[in-house]
Amino acid sequence: PRSVPLVSPQVGSYRDISPESLSLFRLLEPQIEILVLGTGDRVERLHPAVLKQMRECGIAVEVQDTPNACATFNFLTSEKRVAAAGLIPP
8 A cells, every 4th residue: 555644734833844744745746846935924944854855856945934935936937837835924
C-alpha cells in the first residue's frame, strides 16, 4: 500500500512551518516550480532543513511578508509559472 504523508494545515505562525506542514505542496501535479511563503507582517527566517527539503524536491522557496508574497505569487502566475503560495495572514 502507498503511504500518504501527514498533511498539517494548522499553521498559525512561521514557527509552525515544517517539512510536514509543506508536504501537500510536494504532492501537487503538475509539480510546482516555486513556493511563495508569506510569513505575516514581516519576513521571518525558516529552519534551513525546511528549505533544504523543498530544494531537494526541485521546488524553490521564496519567503516574504504576506502582502509582498501575494504580489509575487500574482506576478509569477501572470508569467505562466507553476507556483503555489502558503500565506499566513498579517
